[in-house]
Amino acid sequence: MLGRFLAAVTLGALIAVPGSHARANGDSVIEYRQHLMRAIGGHMAAVAAVVKGRLPLTEHIAEHAELIEKAAELVPAAFEEQVSDGLTDAQPEIWSKMDEFVELNAEMAQASAALANAAEEGDMRDIAMAMQSLGKSCGSCHQPFRKPKEESYKQPR
Amino acid sequence: MLAIRTSKMTKPIIWLFGISVAAAAFGYAFILPGLGQTAKNVDLNAYSADVERGAYVLRMGGCVVCHTDIDNGGVFLAGGAGLETPFGTFYAPNITPDTEHGIGAMSLEDFYVAMTAGVTPDGEHYFPSFPYTSYGHFKTEDIVDLKAYLDTVEPVARPSQPHELIWPFSNRQFVGVWKSLYHTPEPFVPNDAESASWNRGAYLVNGPGHCGECHTARNLIGGMSTNTLEGTGKSSFSSGAPAIAGSRSTIRDWSLNDLVFYLQLGLTPDGDVSGGKMIDVIEHGTSHLTGEDLEAIATYLKSL
Numbered sequence: 001m002l003g004r005f006l007a008a009v010t011l012g013a014l015i016a017v018p019g020s021h022a023r024a025n026g027d028s029v030i031e032y033r034q035h036l037m038r039a040i041g042g043h044m045a046a047v048a049a050v051v052k053g054r055l056p057l058t059e060h061i062a063e064h065a066e067l068i069e070k071a072a073e074l075v076p077a078a079f080e081e082q083v084s085d086g087l088t089d090a091q092p093e094i095w096s097k098m099d100e101f102v103e104l105n106a107e108m109a110q111a112s113a114a115l116a117n118a119a120e121e122g123d124m125r126d127i128a129m130a131m132q133s134l135g136k137s138c139g140s141c142h143q144p145f146r147k148p149k150e151e152s153y154k155q156p157r
Numbered sequence: 158m159l160a161i162r163t164s165k166m167t168k169p170i171i172w173l174f175g176i177s178v179a180a181a182a183f184g185y186a187f188i189l190p191g192l193g194q195t196a197k198n199v200d201l202n203a204y205s206a207d208v209e210r211g212a213y214v215l216r217m218g219g220c221v222v223c224h225t226d227i228d229n230g231g232v233f234l235a236g237g238a239g240l241e242t243p244f245g246t247f248y249a250p251n252i253t254p255d256t257e258h259g260i261g262a263m264s265l266e267d268f269y270v271a272m273t274a275g276v277t278p279d280g281e282h283y284f285p286s287f288p289y290t291s292y293g294h295f296k297t298e299d300i301v302d303l304k305a306y307l308d309t310v311e312p313v314a315r316p317s318q319p320h321e322l323i324w325p326f327s328n329r330q331f332v333g334v335w336k337s338l339y340h341t342p343e344p345f346v347p348n349d350a351e352s353a354s355w356n357r358g359a360y361l362v363n364g365p366g367h368c369g370e371c372h373t374a375r376n377l378i379g380g381m382s383t384n385t386l387e388g389t390g391k392s393s394f395s396s397g398a399p400a401i402a403g404s405r406s407t408i409r410d411w412s413l414n415d416l417v418f419y420l421q422l423g424l425t426p427d428g429d430v431s432g433g434k435m436i437d438v439i440e441h442g443t444s445h446l447t448g449e450d451l452e453a454i455a456t457y458l459k460s461l
Contacts, residue, residue: 040428044424044428044429046428048424049426052418053414131422132423135431136423136430136436139423143432148433149397149399150389151397
């Protein structure tokens with residue numbers, strides 16, 4: 001009885017999260033963006049683990065690359081609203097140069113498609129080259145638009 | 158009365174001042190240029206040059222990264238983009254064998270002295286943006302091979318861009334003082350207690366690879382801290398390179414394999430990519446090294 005009552009209260013509280021509270025909203029935007037980026041990074045790390053460990057899972061590489069391409073489609077909307085304060089490494093330049101940001105993201109999607117192709121062909125050398133250029137395309141966007149590691153909010157201050 | 162008395166007092170002061178100025182001028186003109194000039198006496202003809210190895214030494218030394226203007230599609234080794242520092246912007250010169258604008262007129266001896274002692278064929282000091290503090294540990298045969306390779310590169314008649322530095326750092330005379338404090342060009346000495354791979358790694362990291370030039374903190378006049386490779390930190394006077402040794406090392410949890418893979422492709426174990434200058438260092442430097450050498454680098458770094 002008490003359990004059911006508490007559950008109702010908790011659920012009610014969840015639904016009644018104040019949408020008008022800008023701070024909380026900003027934090028949620030950041031949280032979503034970071035998980036989206038981490039998902040891309042996770043697929044990248046998985047591909048790397050297959051190659052590094054010479055695992056007999058070469059066909060998985062193509063799947064991961066396609067999932068990265070899919071995730072890239074979500075990036076522009078995730079960054080539509082400017083939230084550059086708080087626990088984030090997003091640079092305000094994303095919003096002053098949104099066209100460039102979107103373009104670099106599209107190039108990243110192309111690079112992951114190229115990796116998927118290379119993986120389907122199965123030549124490890126080509127796969128490595130495609131991974132390198134996908135990595136470079138990640139970096140080409142992080143360079144202008146993500147705070148460098150030394151300035152990251154994650155650094156102890 | 159008062160005026161006369163002061164003038165009597167000022168005379169010796171003027172003399173003292175004059176003598177100090179003269180001493181300083183003498184020191185500036187005759188002592189400073191001599192500081193930090195020492196190059197080891199070695200018989201360079203004892204080695205037979207190997208051009209192909211020299212091409213590999215170029216990658217070991219990461220030379221391409223600074224001496225080619227990569228971002229603007231500059232010609233190979235014909236001079237680099239600016240290296241911004243608190244002292245101003247340094248431009249790595251043209252090192253193609255063009256006799257006027259490159260290093261084509263340099264003899265092997267000149268080249269050896271430049272690499273190890275940081276002194277030009279005219280006897281002037283190079284600025285320490287040319288990392289002779291690390292290159293001083295180069296093996297002689299590697300320098301011989303490197304020069305032989307550089308002689309085969311396509312010469313390019315492109316003038317080197319002059320550095321844009323703030324005074325007093327713009328003055329080459331003062332570099333001698335800096336060198337006497339921070340530059341000890343001693344050839345690499347292997348540690349017999351460690352494996353061959355470890356020793357190879359130590360040589361590559363501290364000598365040609367010159368990793369510490371960015372990954373070690375510097376003081377206000379650009380001297381390197383003794384916390385070698387422990388990163389520059391946020392507040393410090395440099396480019397913001399992470400720690401790759403010591404308790405705050407960012408690669409502590411990486412496996413040997415992770416590190417080798419990173420130096421080949423620039424991908425970190427957590428799916429992230431390298432940033433900043435390291436992108437070029439990997440693409441134009443470490444990714445050209447053999448798996449064996451990368452393992453050696455990883456073995457050494459993991460031991461720190």
